């Protein structure tokens with residue numbers, strides 16, 4: 502997703518639901534003069550991010566900030582691009598989050614949304630669903646020492662709209678030039694939209 506961003510040299514990027522700042526770090530690696538504001542509503546995730554060694558390499562260019570994607574504490578028309586990786590699925594009020602992205606982007610600013618999905622190919626889709634629904638939840642829960650994290654992952658991915666439906670939601674929020682890029686046969690997808698001028 503960081504590589505897909507097309508940015509002016511000294512751009513400012515918002516990474517929403519930044520978690521521990523992994524995407525913000527990748528953006529800095531791929532775009533040497535760009536600044537990133539990473540926003541998340543979990544203070545614990547942000548604290549963990551700030552402590553990571555690889556974050557420290559870029560801490561002059563990344564600002565991590567507490568905030569909710571449904572009501573961003575950020576000025577309108579202030580970002581050249583916005584990203585969100587594996588976060589939109591967790592926000593029930595997607596229309597609110599999309600409206601907030603639209604508000605904080607500059608005219609012609611781009612929004613990239615990365616989210617999990619099931620491969621479109623029927624055979625691959627069936628095999629992947631067996632893994633995703635029956636193998637991953639117990640294994641992931643065991644390794645992460647929780648009884649919910651990976652069960653929630655499967656449930657929330659199935660609860661997310663289909664790719665064409667989600668693209669329509671982005672269109673309703675005002676985004677144009679809508680596109681989807683499939684990653685690894687479609688197990689993840691990047692949705693792109695541009696704020697009209």
Ligand SMILES: C[S@@+](CC[C@H](N)C(=O)[O-])C[C@H]1O[C@@H](n2cnc3c(N)ncnc32)[C@H](O)[C@@H]1O
Nearest residue numbers: 518519520523541542543569570586587588591
């Ligand atoms: C699966 S993590 C993804 C973290 C990061 N984007 C990454 O790919 O490494 C989802 C993150 O979304 C954040 N989140 C969920 N709902 C949010 C909201 N309404 N506003 C801000 N952050 C939110 C969570 O706190 C969590 O850190």
